[in-house]
Amino acid sequence: MSLFTNSSSPLTDAWAGYLSQAQTHLFTNSRLALIALINAPVIVILLHACWQLVAPRDPTKPPTVFHWLPFIGSAVQYGNDPLNFFLACREKYGDVFTFILFGRRVTVALGPKGNNFILGGKSTVFNAEDAYTHLTTPIFGKDVVYDVPNETFMEQKRFVKVGLSTDNFRSYVGMIEDEVDEFMKTDSVFRAWQMNDINEWGQFDVVNVLSEITILTASRTLQGKEVRSKLDKTFAGLYNDLDGGFTPLNFLFPNLPLESYRRRDRAHEKMSQFYVDIIQKRRASGEEDEHDMMGALLKQTYRNGAPLKDHEVAHILIALLMAGQHTSSASGSWALLHLADNPDIAEAVYQEQVKHFGTPDGKMRSMTYEELRTLPVLDSIIRETLRMHPPIHSIMRYVRDDVPVPATLSAPSKDSIYVVPKGNYVLASPAVSQMDPRVWKAPNTFDPARWSDPEGVAAQAFKTYVDESGEKIDYGFGAVSKGTESPYQPFGAGRHRCIGEQFAYLQLGVIISTFVRKVELRLRDPVPAHNYHTMIVMPKKPRNILYRRRAFD
Structure with missing residues (x-):
């Protein structure tokens, strides 16, 4: 009898039984393997x-x-x-x-x-370059900030401080006011204001508006006339692509093969060349003495006598633009949100403006830099905003x-x-210290009045931060107060304290003043929660502010 017939036999029956057992065994093992695979992570x-519970510590x-x-x-x-x-x-x-x-x-x-x-620790032990260079160097560029030894970075901060002079600040006030005014006259989001109807309410996304305004004002003041004149869609696209590399993802995983990383690198190359071209044109035309940050940097030399190279000047300007825009737009957004949520506080700011700058015909005159520094209500608004919403929490x-x-x-x-x-x-985390219920009364309440009590916690914290005793430390960029023991550190402390602190106060003060002069502000929704998924802490959506033109602006 052939083995290949359909007839049954002991051999074929045995073979069939073997196959059946094998299939059953294979199915069982596969199921066990699948179960093991699924449960392995658990x-x-x-x-x-x-292990964390039982291991000796x-x-x-x-x-x-x-x-x-x-x-x-x-x-x-x-x-x-x-x-x-x-x-x-x-x-x-x-x-x-x-x-x-x-x-x-x-x-x-x-x-x-x-x-x-x-x-306050030693930079040779607690090192900032090792912590941040993988994030900042692709954005800012080589040979600046955290891409150089700490002592070189301190020299570069000294160069920048030259451009942050009082004389320059005096000229910046009017520039910033003009930029805000022009933005409100031309941008479609302020159509209700442009209609000149005091009964018409409009609204705007505060982060979007402040992001644009801070770039415009920073470029007009710090970056130079050439940069301001070329703020078009091409520049905006480069900025956005470069900004796309400034995220927690880039900090944690600096070398992912993602298109956003490639766009960041292409944008940096183009923006760096954009600045270098301007620098070279200035050198060729003899216009190196402009009273802006670029002009100041072009005159600087390191302690060894070497001048700043063109690409170093370009990369410092990129760093100033990127870092300053984020922090100022965040702080300005939070300030306007709180003023919109507290009309009585906003009115106090407005009346302070009327008192100091009102004219007999119901208009407002421009303020000076010295006058801006003597407005206690406005100052307390900025300090309280920075206490509750420091741009960097860690x-x-x-x-x-x-x-x-x-x-x-x-x-x-x-x-x-x-x-x-x-x-x-x-x-x-200075943010924890600034919101610590063990230090501050009602820390989650926006209360600018806390800064007017000369014996209160806020005043003492600020005194420690600015070190009014006059004891300063020079880390290589000029004498500054250490400020590391204060529970209020909105601009950092120690050798990496932000040198743009005074410019930030100036920029925020003029922007807030100009808004309050021109419009009443209201919120339809509560003040937004913090969005901690960005490098700089921004308000979550919705973050729309309602506005109405004042009778006199």
């Missing part, structure tokens, strides 16, 4: 969690925040709401603790003492060597002092 997570190291996900760590909680994450960790672990951020070990030190420990440094934490800050016991190990990052 098993890994559970084992990781158990080194008492000399700050406690590590419990987290479920290996490598990712506490990234989700930190990224969504860093302030509440830090405050919750403080309740459990104290002012010093370490959390995992995509494989990085980040040691946080909270409060004024924590800020002083990190921001300041990081890379740890180059083991560093003991001061006993007054860690001290889990008298016989134990924490040591932050080499290879960690450290993080200071």
Whole structure:
């Protein structure tokens, strides 16, 4: 009988049984493998969690925040709401603790003492370049800011301060006022104002408007007449592509093969050449003495006698444009939102303007730089805005060597002092200090009046920040107050304190004053929550402000 007939036989029956068993066995094993594959991540997570609970902890190291996900760590909680994450960790672990951020070990030190420990630390140990150069160099460019040794960066900050002179500030006031006025006259979002009808209400997205206005005002004042004259769609496109590289994703993963990264690099190359072309034309025409930042930089030399190279001047100007635009547009947006939410406070600002600058015919005259500095209501609005909404909530440094934490800050016991190990990052959060309920009364309430009490917490914090005793430190860019022990640090502290602080006050003061003079402001919705998914903390949408033209502007 042939083996290949349809007839049944003991051999064919055995073969069929074998195949059936094999199929059953294969199916069972495949199902078990699939189940194991699906459950493997769960098993890994559970084992990781158990290990954190049972593993012996080194008492000399700050406690590590419990987290479920290996490598990712506490990234989700930190990224969504860093302030509440830090405050919750403080309740459990104290002012010093370490959390995992995509494989990085980040040691946080909270409060004024924590800020002083990190921001007042030696740059050779707590290093900013190692923490930020992978983010900033592709945007700002080579040979400036964090792409150079710290002592070179300090010299470059000294060069920039030359362009931030009082004489220049005096001329900037009118320029900024003119730019805001022209924007409101020409941009379609202010059509209701342009109709000259005091009963017509309009609305605008405050972030969109302030982003444009801060670029216009910064370019008109700091960047130079050539840059301001070429702010067209081409420049805007380059700026947006370059700005696309300034995100938390770029900070955490600097070398992803994404189109946004390639657009960033192309935009930097074109914008750098844009500035170099202007510089070379100035040199060729002998117009190097313009009273703007470019003119100031072209005259500077390093201590070794070497002049700034054209590409260095270009990259410093790019850094000023990018960093200043983000921080000023954020702060200006928050200020106008709070004024719209508090009409009585907005009215107080307006009446202050009328008192100082009102004319007999019901108009307003222009203010001077000196006058701008003597407006207490406006000043308190800016300070309170910066307290509640500092543009940067976290300041990081890379740890180059083991560093003991001061006993007054860690001290889990008298016989134990924490040591932050080499290879960690450290993080200071002035935002926590500025919103700490242990320091500030009703910290979540927008209350500019707190700054008018000479004996109050706010006044004392500001006094410590500016160091009115006159004790200054020169880190290489001129004497400044250290300010690292204050619970109020809106512009950072120590050697990396923002040198554009006075310009920021000037820019914000003129923009706020001009808006308040021209329009009444209202909010339909509550003041927006913080959007922590951006490098600079912006308001979440909706962020529309209603406005109505004043009878006299």
